[in-house]
Amino acid sequence: xxxxxxxxxxxxxxxxxGPFLFPNATIAEMLIFGIVAISTNIMLGYTGMLSxxxxxxxxxxxxxxxxxxxxxxPLFLAIPVATxxxxxxxxxxxxxxxxxxxxxxxxxxxAFNQMFYFIAYVWHDVTGGEDGLVGVERPAYIDTQLxxxxxxxxxFLFAVIALYKIVTSPxxxxxxxxRENASRAEAIGYNVRFYKLISFSIASTFTGLAGSLYVxxxxxxxxxxxxxxxSGDIIFMTLFGGVGSFLGPLIGVVGYIWLSDxxxxxxxxxxxxxxxxxxxxxxxxxxxxxxxxxxxxxxxxSISKKTEHEQNIKNRKLN
Amino acid sequence: xxxxxxxxxxxxxxxxxxxxxNVNLEVEEGTIHSVIGPNGAGKxxxxxxxxGVIPPSNGSVHYKDKDITGFESYKLPHMGIAKCFQxxxxxxxxxxxxxxxASIFSCSHKSKIDLFKSMNDFKTIxxxxxxxxxxxxxxxxIDDKAEELSHGQQRMLEMAITLGAKPDLLLLDExxxxxxxxxxxxxxxxxxxxxxxxxxxxxxxxMHIVMEISKIITVLNFGEKIEEGTPKQIKNSKKVxxxxxxxx
Numbered sequence: 001x002x003x004x005x006x007x008x009x010x011x012x013x014x015x016x017x018g019p020f021l022f023p024n025a026t027i028a029e030m031l032i033f034g035i036v037a038i039s040t041n042i043m044l045g046y047t048g049m050l051s052x053x054x055x056x057x058x059x060x061x062x063x064x065x066x067x068x069x070x071x072x073x074p075l076f077l078a079i080p081v082a083t084x085x086x087x088x089x090x091x092x093x094x095x096x097x098x099x100x101x102x103x104x105x106x107x108x109x110x111a112f113n114q115m116f117y118f119i120a121y122v123w124h125d126v127t128g129g130e131d132g133l134v135g136v137e138r139p140a141y142i143d144t145q146l147x148x149x150x151x152x153x154x155x156f157l158f159a160v161i162a163l164y165k166i167v168t169s170p171x172x173x174x175x176x177x178x179r180e181n182a183s184r185a186e187a188i189g190y191n192v193r194f195y196k197l198i199s200f201s202i203a204s205t206f207t208g209l210a211g212s213l214y215v216x217x218x219x220x221x222x223x224x225x226x227x228x229x230x231s232g233d234i235i236f237m238t239l240f241g242g243v244g245s246f247l248g249p250l251i252g253v254v255g256y257i258w259l260s261d262x263x264x265x266x267x268x269x270x271x272x273x274x275x276x277x278x279x280x281x282x283x284x285x286x287x288x289x290x291x292x293x294x295x296x297x298x299x300x301x302s303i304s305k306k307t308e309h310e311q312n313i314k315n316r317k318l319n
Numbered sequence: 320x321x322x323x324x325x326x327x328x329x330x331x332x333x334x335x336x337x338x339x340x341n342v343n344l345e346v347e348e349g350t351i352h353s354v355i356g357p358n359g360a361g362k363x364x365x366x367x368x369x370x371g372v373i374p375p376s377n378g379s380v381h382y383k384d385k386d387i388t389g390f391e392s393y394k395l396p397h398m399g400i401a402k403c404f405q406x407x408x409x410x411x412x413x414x415x416x417x418x419x420x421a422s423i424f425s426c427s428h429k430s431k432i433d434l435f436k437s438m439n440d441f442k443t444i445x446x447x448x449x450x451x452x453x454x455x456x457x458x459x460x461i462d463d464k465a466e467e468l469s470h471g472q473q474r475m476l477e478m479a480i481t482l483g484a485k486p487d488l489l490l491l492d493e494x495x496x497x498x499x500x501x502x503x504x505x506x507x508x509x510x511x512x513x514x515x516x517x518x519x520x521x522x523x524x525x526m527h528i529v530m531e532i533s534k535i536i537t538v539l540n541f542g543e544k545i546e547e548g549t550p551k552q553i554k555n556s557k558k559v560x561x562x563x564x565x566x567x
Contacts (some may be wrong), residue, residue, distance in 0.1 A: 170424055170441075172415075173433040177421050180410040187370075187404070188480060189396035189425035 007247045011160070014254075015153050022237070022258070024145040028217050031156040032210045036077035037249035038163055039206030044235070045243030046167060047199040048179030053093070053109030054234045056116045057204040059226025062212030063120065063127055066136045066221045075139050079155075079212045086208020087201060098193050120226050132306045133221040148158045148216065155213055159206055159249075166202060167246055175199050186203050207234075240281055242288025251289045260317045320350040323518050325370075329378035331364050333540075338364040340542045341378070346488070346535075351514045353521040353529045355553075356539035357563055362522045363405065365539065366492045368425045369520070370402045371395055382488065395427050401486035405493040405522075411466035414478055415457055417464055420448045423448055432483025448483075455509065457478045471502035478509065489519045495528060507532065530554065538562065 018027045036058060043049045061082040068078035097108045120127045127133055142148045166172055174195050177185040184191045215221050224230060233256070241252020259277070263270035285292050324346040327469050330338040340359040346352045356362050368375045371392035379388045382400060395401075410418050428434070433441075452461050455475040460468060465476055474494065481489065493509065495503045507528050513519065514532070523529050529536060530550045538546040538553060540562040546553060553559055 052562075121479065141332040165437075166435070170421075170428070170433050170438060172432070173421055173424075173438065176413060176417075177410055180412055181408065184408045184410065184480075185421075186391075186393045187396070187402055187408075188484060189393050191393045223546075249555060 001025070007245070011232045011247060011250070015157075019146075019149055024149055025217055025256060026079050026261060028149055028152045029214075031152050032213050032217070032236060033234075033253045033257065034250045035156055035159045035210040035213075036207045036234055037241060038160060038247065039210075040234055041205045041243055041246075041249045042163060042166065042175065042206075043199050043203035044238055045249075046175040046179060047196060049098075049196060049199065049202070050106055050235070051109040051200070052106050052228060052231045052235070053095075053097075053113035054204065054207050055226050055228060055230035056093070056109075057090060057207040058211035058230065058234075059120065059221070059223075060089060060116060061086045061208035062215045062221040062225055063133060065212035066133045066215040067126070069136050069215070070133075075142075075216075079209070082212035083205060083209045086211070087205040090201040090204030090208075091197070094197045094204070098196040098200060110228055110231070113226075117223075117226050117228065120223060126224070128221075130223055133215075134219070136215050136219045136221070138216050138219065139143055142216070148201050150214060152216075155209070159209060163202075163206065163226060164246060171195075171198070210318050236278055240278065240288055242290035242292075244287045245290045245294075248288055248290030248317065251293075255289060278311040322346065323383060324520065325346040325384075327379050327380040327381075329365065329380065329436055330369055330376050331361075331368055331373065332376045338542050339368065339375075339539075342539065342542075342544045344423075344537055344544070344547075346518060346520055348487075348518050349514075349533050350534040351510070351519045351521055353523055353533040353536045354539060355523060355526070355529055355536060359541075360539040360562075361542035362539055363492065364542075364561065366402075366490065366522050370400070370490055396484040396486065399440040399484075399487040400483045400490065401484040401488075403477055403481040403492060403494050407470065407477055407497075409465040409476050413466060414462050414464055415452060415468070415479075416448055416461050418476055419451055419479050419483050420444060422480045423447050423451070423485070424491075426484045426520065439519075451479050451482050454482070456505075471498055471505075474498060474502070474506065478506075482513075484558050487518060489513065489517045490522075491519060491524045493524060494521075495523065495525055503528070 018030070020028065036054065040051070040054055043051060064082035064085045065078045067081075068081060069075065084304070093112045096106055097112070100108055121129055123129070136149065142151045174185070174190055177190065178192055178195060182192050182297045211225070214225065236250040237250040239252065240256055241250060242248030260270065260274065263273050281288060322345045326342060326344040329342045330337065342365060342394070354362055354365065364373070365468055367373045368378055371390050371394070375388040379386055381387065382398060387398065406432055410421070413463055424441065427444060449458070449461070450524060455478055457472060457479065460472060465473060468476060478494065491510065497505050500504060503525070510519065510521070511532050521529070521533065536548065536550055536553045537544060538556070538559050545558050545562060546556045548556070
């Protein structure tokens with residue numbers, strides 16, 4: 001409980017300090033992908049399901065939101081419709097995917113992702129095909145960088161609170177039961193396939209919410225936002241931050257976006273460096289950066305406790 | 320006495336091999352009914368068919384006069400049937416409290432809305448969790464992770480998870496498997512204590528336990544029922560002696 005309290009204080013500080021540390025578009029992107037990574041962790045870290053299809057929901061929702069805005073619909077209708085669209089698609093796709101486990105589940109999510117990618121690719125009249133969906137304009141009330149950031153931060157906080165409520169509810173516990181021992185969860189009365197579908201849908205719906213906001217950053221939807229490589233990025237960010245804690249994936253997102261922005265300026269072959277970093281994290285820091293920070297904090301605390309104890313003994317001897 | 324469980328002609332074929340063949344069995348309410356047999360007798364297959372893990376090839380299972388043949392295993396706890404596994408089967412990274420809490424919640428939550436409430440809103444479940452954990456003697460380990468418990472304690476936790484469903488019928492698959500002698504005595508005592516409140520179908524290969532606590536014993540050999548009766552009758556049965564000594 002204490003750990004979460006500190007994490008949330010750090011999060012609030014980050015929301016205030018972030019715009020001074022990063023360019024506005026970058027910090028908004030970090031919050032949007034923060035929603036994606038934290039919600040993906042519901043499925044990956046809490047339920048133990050690795051999906052390579054989250055870009056499907058992100059991209060589809062971005063297209064729906066973008067098309068609605070281009071059609072003159074208000075943003076406050078475009079976001080719920082796009083998010084609800086992701087929810088419905090996730091139920092349909094999830095129904096088939098959760099019939100299989102492990103590698104087969106991954107393959108199915110990957111296959112559906114690519115199916116949607118090719119639909120977006122060939123349906124040029126609607127999606128803009130290879131050029132992406134362009135010309136989407138932000139409404140006047142979020143036209144400035146500051147108002148857009150405030151809007152994104154509010155949506156981010158709403159998503160984080162809703163997701164936190166889920167992981168601390170009985171539903172969150174059921175997800176953990178499935179991750180730990182699915183057959184035992186079934187034996188005590190939980191319909192594992194149903195709850196896997198719920199987990200899949202929650203992750204995908206919130207990913208959809210993030211997609212519906214993404215279109216506002218650069219006023220366009222590039223086609224690579226629905227490509228499976230984007231699904232890979234989402235997995236990378238989540239694992240990099242750490243699946244063992246609720247807010248850990250956000251650290252992964254901030255680190256990934258900052259590193260990729262920095263390296264891409266220095267060297268054109270920057271994904272190579274990201275690959276090396278990913279390999280190191282997977283090999284030596286299975287809990288991601290969040291676990292590494294947690295361990296360092298624990299070590300610091302135990303050292304300072306030890307020093308304090310030694311100082312007390314010294315003082316007593318002097319007296 | 321009421322027959323809580325009726326099994327008729329239960330059969331399981333794997334290709335041309337018959338693992339269980341036409342087994343009939345009736346379990347009286349409020350008793351311990353044991354199923355024994357040498358290795359490979361088909362006890363576990365028989366257990367898995369009753370508990371919904373594998374569907375039978377033929378035959379039927381009736382619980383309280385309702386046909387539950389081939390029901391998915393997650394439906395059974397909601398009907399009052401709970402099972403304890405042969406291999407220790409807990410949720411290792413979760414605490415003892417969470418392990419049992421989840422089991423109680425499964426059968427006691429009333430609507431899907433409960434899934435989204437705060438876990439602090441279920442005071443009755445909290446209390447029941449502590450009582451069950453106390454019954455199996457794990458109160459001092461309540462906030463420890465299941466993986467940190469000894470094997471014997473994990474078996475007790477396994478039993479606590481099973482009891483969390485508040486069942487009428489307990490299916491126990493070799494609950495003393497892998498336990499040290501002292502822990503076996505504890506587990507036997509626990510089963511005896513539980514028989515006052517529950518009907519128990521026990522699959523067990525330790526003869527002295529079965530003879531000590533069962534009211535009726537069914538003996539399987541090569542997938543077939545070869546004998547049924549009281550412990551005394553089974554002890555004196557030539558068919559059973561032949562089966563265990565490998566005589567034809």
